[in-house]
Amino acid sequence: MDVDYRTAFDLAPVGLCVSRNRSIVDCNRHLCEMFGNTREGLIGQSFQVLYPSAAEYERLGARMAPILNAKGHYADDRIMKRANGEVFWCHVTGRALNRDAPHEAGIWSFEDLSSRRPVKADLTAREREVAAKLLDGMTSKEIGKVLDISHRTVEIYRARLMRKYKANTTADLVHKLMAGD
DSSP states (O other): OOOOHHHHHHHOSSEEEEEETTEEEEEOHHHHHHHTOOHHHHTTOBGGGGSSOHHHHHHHHHHHHHHHHHHSEEEEEEEEEOTTSOEEEEEEEEEESOTTSTTTEEEEEEEEOTTTSOOOSOOOHHHHHHHHHHHTTOOHHHHHHHHTSOHHHHHHHHHHHHHHTTOSSHHHHHHHHHHTO
16 A cells, blocks of 8 residues: 555644744644644744743743754643743754754644643643643753753742642642643
8 A cells, every 4th residue: 555645634633833943934734733834824834823921932942952962852741832822832843954054944843731721720821831741740950950040940830730739739730730630
């Protein structure tokens, strides 16, 4: 049986896209459905349109470049934004096609986690970043190092998250973030 790679790409069970300099060169149907946009509306656009804020787009791009450089691939869970403004948890995995210039070209997959992990509280950009790292099992010191902020600042954001999610402990917060309670 001959494999039609365009059909396989288009019908993949996850959102897929090919990028060049952090802009979408091509994407599949699932990505369009996930983000509530058309293929024509996404192709040629900066990935910034998929993020809740320009600051998050910039910070994450700067943070993942050295990892893409060293490993050639990157993955995390993060909050993304649909065309209608709704935010949702998304698992993102990418591979740089040139490790020496990691944003030059890549292939990315996006998996919508909203059915398992809805976003229940109105979070700031930094709270979303801290929440994502807590879900990765990181300590305040580790989060501070990754986000280039002090561990005391991380603890302030964690305390805000605990108030917003009405959590008594960090373990309770992580459970509520995962369950969307």
